[in-house]
Amino acid sequence: MRNRTFKALAGALVAAALVAAPLVTAGASADDAPDAWPADTVGVKGELVEWTSETNHTDYWEEEYPNAVACYSSEGNTDHGRITDDGKTVTLNEYDSSWPGDHWEVLVIKAGSLWNSVIENPEPGVAYASPPNDGGKQANVSHWIVCKGEYPTEKPKDKVTETEESTTDCGDEVVVTVTTITTTPYKWDAEAEEWVLDEANAKTEEKRETRELTEEEWADCNPTTTKTTYGEWVDGEWECGDTTVTQTREVYTTVYHGEDAEPTVTTTETQTRELTAEESEQDCTPTPTPTPTVTPVDPGGTPTSTDSEALAATGGGISPMFAVAGGAALFAGVSAVAFAAYRRRQGAAE
Numbered sequence: 001m002r003n004r005t006f007k008a009l010a011g012a013l014v015a016a017a018l019v020a021a022p023l024v025t026a027g028a029s030a031d032d033a034p035d036a037w038p039a040d041t042v043g044v045k046g047e048l049v050e051w052t053s054e055t056n057h058t059d060y061w062e063e064e065y066p067n068a069v070a071c072y073s074s075e076g077n078t079d080h081g082r083i084t085d086d087g088k089t090v091t092l093n094e095y096d097s098s099w100p101g102d103h104w105e106v107l108v109i110k111a112g113s114l115w116n117s118v119i120e121n122p123e124p125g126v127a128y129a130s131p132p133n134d135g136g137k138q139a140n141v142s143h144w145i146v147c148k149g150e151y152p153t154e155k156p157k158d159k160v161t162e163t164e165e166s167t168t169d170c171g172d173e174v175v176v177t178v179t180t181i182t183t184t185p186y187k188w189d190a191e192a193e194e195w196v197l198d199e200a201n202a203k204t205e206e207k208r209e210t211r212e213l214t215e216e217e218w219a220d221c222n223p224t225t226t227k228t229t230y231g232e233w234v235d236g237e238w239e240c241g242d243t244t245v246t247q248t249r250e251v252y253t254t255v256y257h258g259e260d261a262e263p264t265v266t267t268t269e270t271q272t273r274e275l276t277a278e279e280s281e282q283d284c285t286p287t288p289t290p291t292p293t294v295t296p297v298d299p300g301g302t303p304t305s306t307d308s309e310a311l312a313a314t315g316g317g318i319s320p321m322f323a324v325a326g327g328a329a330l331f332a333g334v335s336a337v338a339f340a341a342y343r344r345r346q347g348a349a350e
Contacts, residue, residue: 036048036114036115036131036132036136037129037132038132038136038137038138040138041129041132041138042085042088042089042127042129042138043084043085043088043089043127043128043129043130044119044126044127044128044129045117045128045129046107046109046117046118046119046128046129046131047117047118047119047120048115048116048117048118048131049115049116049117049118050114050115050116051110051112051113051114051115051116055108055110055116056073056110056143057073058071058072058073058145058147059071061106061108061145061147062147064106065105065106065147065149065190067105067149067150067151067152067188067190068101068105068106068147068148068149069100069101069105069147069148069149069150070100070101070147070148071145071146071147071148072145072146072147072148073143073144073145074143074144074145074146075142075143079093079096080092080093080146081093081107081144081146083141083144084127085127086140087130087140087141088129088130088138088140088141089127089128089129089130089141090107090109090127090128090130090141090144091124091125091126091127091128092104092107092122092123092124092125092126092146093124094124094125095124095148099148100148100150101148101149101150102149102150102151102155103121103148103149103150103151103188104121104122104123104124104146104147104148104149105120105121105147105148105149106118106119106120106121106122106145106146106147106149107119107122107128107144107145107146107147108144108145108146109128109129109130109131109141109144110131110141110142110143110144110145111130111131111133111138111139111140111141111142112131112132112133112134112139112142113133113134114131114132114133114134115131115132116131117129117130117131120190121187121188121190122146123201149188151188151195152193153195155186155188155195156186156195158183158184158185158186159183159184159185159186159197160181160182160183160184161181161182161184162179162180162181162182163179163180163182164177164178164179164180165177165178165180166178168213168217168220168221170221170222173212173213173218173221174210174211174212174213175210175211175212175213175217176208176209176210177208177209177210177211178206178207178208179206179207179208179209180204180205180206181204181205181206181207182202182203182204183202183203183204183205184197184198184199184201184202185197185198185201185202186198187201221258222257222258222259222260223257223258224255224256224257225255225256226253226254226255226256227253227254227256228251228252228253228254229251229252230249230250230251230252231249231250231251231252232249233247233248233249233271234247234248234249235247236248238275238279240280240281240284241280241284242275242280243274243275243280244272244273244274244275245272245273245275245279246270246271246272247270247271247272247273248268248269248270249268249269250266250267250268251266251267251268251269252264252265252266253265253266253267
């Protein structure tokens, strides 16, 4: 607050010549201000500024604050605000656009004889505390001064920031996006004489949006995996002298997309293994030739055996008499043909 220290000292000198001097010099000082507030103070605390008689006047505050366009002193309720909390606080009303200026510049609350509670750029609707008295208790409001102000430059628009965070819900197959919107207004910094962000009055809201998964997101939620199982190895055949044998087994392959499975594919794979010495020799033992069984021929009939070798040995089950007769007939036929051929050759020679 510009010129505040100088004016406070000047006011103290003037007050020393007045009847009110004992009140002003009752032991209060700026060094005592931070610890002067009672623990049970009602309302939002302002800055404790030492009281002087000059601080009771509106023109003092108009000079103190260059942006002030008009200051008003009140002992009760007005269009500008009201005394609240049983006389312990002052609460301002909303700023009327028809009033001069464009904001509340400063609120000064007087109570007791030691301090003024000064609030720069007060907010409407906030209950601001009255200062403590010389007994260390929060005093009732005796009067209050409020100044309307006009900013030297146009107030910037609120700063709006947005942040997004998306969460994929594979179970419900959706993406939930939460957008956090933070709106931070500006406030006037009287000492720096510039607009600064009012972080204390920033407001935050959230917006939630839900959408279905894209194909890529669905694939991420349902990764492709392959499960393979194997059957037992089965030996093929081998011959005497072989040293290896080919084995085969079935391979069962199932492809999964998340929990969804494609039909299982069955293939066969082979490998070669070495035969053991025992396996290599087990097929090299010669197979014995079976001995034919001969059934004796019954002279009076046909052999009853059906063994092929026995039949061959005995004429296939035909009586020997028929075999002899057949042979004689065959010999006679051959002889006749040979004699006929001889006679033809003799006839040709004559």
